Amino acid sequence: MKTRITELLGCEYPIIQGGMAWVAENTLASAVSNAGGIGLIAGGNAPIDYLREQIRLCKEKTNKPFGVNIMLMSPNADDLAQLVIDEGVKVVTTGAGNPGKYIAAWKEAGVKVIPVVPSVALAKRMEKSGADAVIAEGTESGGHIGENTTMCLVPQVVDAVQIPVIAAGGIADGRGMAASFMLGAEGVQIGTRFLASEECQIHPVFKDLVIKAKDTDSVVTGRYTGHPCRNVKTKFAKKLAAGEKDGTLSPDEFEKLTVGALRRAVVEGDVESGSFLCGAIAGMINEVKTCAEIVKEINDGAEKLLKL
Numbered sequence: 001m002k003t004r005i006t007e008l009l010g011c012e013y014p015i016i017q018g019g020m021a022w023v024a025e026n027t028l029a030s031a032v033s034n035a036g037g038i039g040l041i042a043g044g045n046a047p048i049d050y051l052r053e054q055i056r057l058c059k060e061k062t063n064k065p066f067g068v069n070i071m072l073m074s075p076n077a078d079d080l081a082q083l084v085i086d087e088g089v090k091v092v093t094t095g096a097g098n099p100g101k102y103i104a105a106w107k108e109a110g111v112k113v114i115p116v117v118p119s120v121a122l123a124k125r126m127e128k129s130g131a132d133a134v135i136a137e138g139t140e141s142g143g144h145i146g147e148n149t150t151m152c153l154v155p156q157v158v159d160a161v162q163i164p165v166i167a168a169g170g171i172a173d174g175r176g177m178a179a180s181f182m183l184g185a186e187g188v189q190i191g192t193r194f195l196a197s198e199e200c201q202i203h204p205v206f207k208d209l210v211i212k213a214k215d216t217d218s219v220v221t222g223r224y225t226g227h228p229c230r231n232v233k234t235k236f237a238k239k240l241a242a243g244e245k246d247g248t249l250s251p252d253e254f255e256k257l258t259v260g261a262l263r264r265a266v267v268e269g270d271v272e273s274g275s276f277l278c279g280a281i282a283g284m285i286n287e288v289k290t291c292a293e294i295v296k297e298i299n300d301g302a303e304k305l306l307k308l
Contacts (some may be wrong), residue, residue: 004164005187012036013299018191019069022266026054030061031199031291039066043080055087067091085109100129118146120160127161138169142279158184172281174301192279205269215283232276
């Protein structure tokens with residue numbers, strides 16, 4: 001399946017693995033790139049030395065294109081923006097803000113810049129700033145979310161910009177990819193499906209939660225802090241949601257409880273105090289497969305439905 005995204009990024013399939021903090025490291029990213037998609041290493045709040053090592057390890061494991069995701073609210077965003085230039089990373093995706101101040105330097109270094117956007121307004125701003133494409137991410141996705149759904153957001157962004165649009169949020173199989181293409185997208189970004197991949201290095205408890213999740217097993221917490229996140233509905237997540245709803249947890253208390261909660265989930269599998277970030281589509285994921293199997297299944301399923 002050839003689109004402007006495969007041409008732009010030099011990949012076989014227009015499938016990008018989401019830059020999930022604490023999850024998307026070199027093993028997962030290289031496996032997705034080797035499978036013909038675009039793997040991403042998550043910058044998050046990780047130390048620069050660690051991220052440099054991750055980039056170099058990924059280069060050892062694949063000669064295919066891969067990228068880095070930069071969370072713009074991170075205190076080391078400036079350093080990471082320079083690191084991707086220094087290390088010759090070819091693709092950067094961004095979230096949680098406007099990457100405008102970095103785009104000129106990235107473009108000069110030959111980096112393809114693809115911001116994640118939750119709205120038409122930000123998509124148009126990114127196009128004017130020189131972005132090569134945008135990822136229109138609906139509220140169905142895991143982790144930090146906006147309020148607009150993928151079904152509503154993608155076609156509006158497609159109509160508003162001339163650059164290619166990648167759909168994200170609630171996509172886990174060929175049907176989701178085909179639907180995204182019918183809405184005008186030319187690629188998809190997928191996160192939750194790759195949580196249940198053999199190469200994903202998360203704690204087995206996390207994978208088990210994804211595999212066993214039903215359609216109603218995700219919950220959004222943190223709206224009153226200004227940073228809403230979609231999680232697996234564990235006892236801890238329900239406690240946060242209840243405290244937010246009835247006012248027994250102030251925003252400050254909520255933030256204190258959730259500091260380090262993602263690491264506790266990914267690394268320790270701690271269901272008592274960990275935040276297991278996961279998309280609403282988890283209910284249709286019921287087995288662990290290799291990244292190569294996942295990428296090919298999704299692409300082939302979409303091609304069949306689109307009769308390509």
